Amino acid sequence: MQVTDGMGRALLRVFEETQTDADGRYRIGPFAPGLYTVFADGDGYVGTKRQAHPIASESETLDFTLRHAVLVEGTVVDEAGQPVGAVSLWLRRPGEEATGAEGLLDFTDSREDGTFRMDAPEPGEYSVRMMHAEFVETERPVQAPAKGARLVLRSGAAVEAEVVDESGRPVAKAELHVLPEPIQSPYHDKPGHTDETGRVTLRGLEPGRYAVVAAMPESTPLRTVRRVVELRDSERQRVRLQFEEGLRLSGVVVDQKGRPVAGAEVRLAPASMVDPHKYEHPELEPYTDRLDEAWFSGTGQTNQTGPDGRFTVPHLRPGTWLVTALKDGYAFDSRATGGTRRPLGPLSGVLLSAGTSDVRLVLESLGYVRGRVVGPDGSPVTRFLLNELVQEDARGEFRWPIHGNGEMVLAFAASGLAGTVRKVLGREGEDSNLGDVVLSRGRQVRVRVVDAATSEPVHSAIVDLRDPSGADPEENRSLIYDIREVHTGPDGTHQYEARPPPQSDFDGTLVLENVESRPLLVLVSHPEYLKASVPLGAEAREVTVPLRAGAWVQGEIRAGGTLLDHGLVKLSTPQGEYADSASLDEGTYSLGPVKAGRYIAQVDSIHLPGEEPAPVFLPREVEVPASGTVTLDFEAQRTGTAVDVRIAEEAAEVILVTGAQPLPGSREQIYQRFSFGHRTEPDREGHFRFRMLPAGHYTLFAVQDWHALEISLHREEVDVPARETMSLTVKPRWQPLVSVPSE
Missing domain, CATH: 2.60.40.1120 (Carboxypeptidase-like, regulatory domain)
Known part of the structure; x- marks a missing residue:
């Protein structure tokens, strides 16, 4: 590959990630077959890119010819005329959008003495946007070519x-x-x-x-x-x-028998993390990372119960908080605790008001599956994966909590040994002993990945190994040990670096070492193919996995004939199961590969501050064949009725579905019924607003609370007339439908 300027002369340096030699030649890769955007640039030259460039083989030649740029040079100064360094400068054409990187022609930072240099594609008028932490973002015009331009920042x-x-x-x-x-x-x-x-x-x-x-x-x-x-x-x-002294929250943590639990951690999060519409605290927005870390990892949490199980949390802001309790060997029992239960990530809690002094939090004593992992000679395996979580113990011992009654699947993997699975019948509050889990050396298996239609090898396919009972790739049951390095931090804790997953080579093959001699499943994924799985016999040494190409859905998204800059296209089944999604790229999208079947495609447009309201798109049904490409374009609604729904009681969401629809009877029916619906959440005034609804007969569903133990719905039929606006007040008659399994 060679990169030259307009006179045919070789360029020495093109892009930061890779360098050309003295002849302007470069090499980058290897890459998996597919479509790529390749960008080339050089100091003093106009950058260029090749979009959707196909790479289909191990070696591909791609030459670039770069044009000389028109230089814009000058100095950034403050209002007193002093030079300012470390200013970010963005070069654009005048009048183009100044937020985000779209339309950006060149960018740089001013040097310590305030000087800068940028490349314009041609002579003419341009705009330079300057950004610095201690100055107001300032935009100044500049003429290219320019030498000695003086750009003044505003202090503000x-x-x-x-x-x-x-x-x-x-x-x-x-x-x-x-x-x-x-x-x-x-x-x-x-x-x-x-x-x-x-x-x-x-x-x-x-x-x-x-x-x-x-x-x-x-x-x-x-x-x-x-x-x-x-x-x-x-x-x-x-x-x-x-800072104000604030309010306190105090109480006691007990077990199921009412006995106090000492040394339990009481963890709190603002209720706005659960429901930002109902509990608004916008001033917490800048601190979301701290709030997430405190709730999900417990970083900085210091609220512990004393010997009598009692606790006091001081300095709380007035309002509602999500509260939970944690201790090793226990699980929070939100049902026994009572009150309004809410999940937040993997933890659940109850909503309580700051200032409450008689809180009673209940912890449920857990049972554990216990055992020891050993090698073929009986020696302990001191580091291993259990359901893809790292375990370390000098004796190879492990302890895994039992949540709920029923069969549990535990997958073990270790370096240089064959992964295995153990099944155990777990019972809440009772321990179960697996004894020794012996890992063998296993066998060597050669995997060959091919295109199902052409039998040609497929390289860069990711391969996983599973027991048939843990075949779902969403579950953490891999039998492949993927820890490459272990680093010890300053505090003595270990940090683990994952090794890349096994991938097929250019001939479509790879070798899996240490595979247990029992029936297993080989799972294979590749971005250009549908996921596949094939059984692996107990004694098999080779297996071929054919990958099917599947189909793609692509198209353009327009509003008033103009391609939409921002948005997301989602594909789901009529039952509400997620299939795929893609962000817009200059008004176009591409989804896939997907299996044959009927799908619902929806466009989520984005409302940016200072811009017109986001355009409205109706969901569309699409029939996807087994292979090939389906074109599905969207055009925003041009007319329709603005409907303002007011609910007499608090509600989480309102959905309008075309036609007369019966009340759903299960969670699956809810997903299916709402897939084609127009959905909205309450605004700051508590109104549910729909824009540009087509006139017609609809069924209105209101959801009281998605997080409640029982999902309650209200249903009524409404007619939307063909006029500009319509207001509707709903007095809900809630009907409980679906019970949510307890954690």
Whole structure:
């Protein structure tokens, strides 16, 4: 491959990830067969790219010819004329969208002395957008070619914040954010941290109304304080933020027999993490990472029960919190605890109000499957995977919790040994002993992956090995040990680096070492083919896996004849099962490969701040053949009725489905019934608003609470007339339908 300029001269450097030699030649790869976008650029040249370029073999030749660029050179200075370094500069054509990277012609950072250099594709007028943490984002016109251009940054307004605790003492290292008021997501803010005196200055703010929010460092639960300020251009405004003492939450943690549980962790999360529409705390938006880490990993959580099982959590903001309790050997029993149950990720809790003093949290004692993993000679295996989680023990011992009654499947894998599976009948609260799990050396199996239609080899296919009882790739039951390296952190904990999954070579083959001599399943996946699985006999040494190409669904998404820039296309079965999704790329999408069958395609358009409301698209049904490509284009609704639904009681969602639809009788029927529906959640005023609905007869379904133990629905039929607007008030008659399994 060779890259040259317009005169045929070789370029020395084209792209950061790979370099050309003195003759302008480069080599990159290898790549799996498919379509790729290949980009080439060089200092002083106009970058170029080849979109959807097919690569079909081990070696592919692709030459580029780059044109000389028109140089834009100059200096970035502040309003006092002083040079400013580390300024991000984006070059665009004038009038083009200034947010995001679309339409970006070149970008760079100013040097320490404020100087910069960028490449324009041709002479003419351009716009340069400048970004720096201590200045207002500024856009200036520039003429190309330019030498000695002087671009002036705007200083803007500034907030001088002082943060103190409830006693008036300075708070060092407080995390501060200045956000536009009202706070909306996505948001743009100025972050910072206070110094040892509790002070910080945040510069580069446009005139306007702002919320200044500070968070106490290492506080669990998160403590915040908020002040609203109005800034004028070039103003420096002082703000004092003082944390309040807050409310307390206290109570006791007990087991099922009412005995106090000492040393249990009481973990809290703001209710807005469960339902941001019902419990609005927009000032918490900048702290979502901290909130997630505190809830899901317990980082920084310090609320422990004493010997009597009692606890007190101080400094809570007024309002509703999600509360749970955790201790090794126990599981939180939200049913026995009572109250309003809510799941949040893998944990569940109950909703409680700050200031409550008689909380009673119930923990259920767990049973465990216990045992020991050993090699063929009986020596302990000290590091292994159990259901794809790393276990380490000098004696090879393990302990796996029992949740619920019924058969459990445990998959073991270790380095240099054959993975295996053990099944055990688990009973809540009772221990079960597996004894020694002996891992053998196993056999060697050669896997060959081919195209089902042509029998040609398929390379870069990912291969997995499963017991037939754990064949679902969504379950963590792989028999392949995928840990490559173990690093010891400063605190003595181990960090594990995964090795790439086994992949077929260019001849379509790979060898699996250490395969147990029992009937197994070989699972194979590849981005250009449907997933496949074939049985592997107990004594087989070779297996061929044919991959079928499947079909693709592609098309264009337009609104008013214009290709849509942002959005997502989703494909699901009529039963509501997810099949595939794809983001829009310059108004086009491509979904696949998918199996033959009937699907529902939906377009989720995105409403960006400052833009017109997102266009509305009706779901479409598509019949997908066994192979080939189906073209499915979407055009946004041009006319329709705006329907404003008000529910007399609190509801989570409203769905309007065309025609007269009966009340669903199961969760599966709910998914199927709602697949073609128009769905919306409540806005800030509690209204459910639909835009551009076609006139006709509909069935309105209201969902009271998706997270409740029993899903309750309201159903009524409505007629939508052919006019601009329609208002509808619904007095729900809730009917419970589906019970949700307990955790």
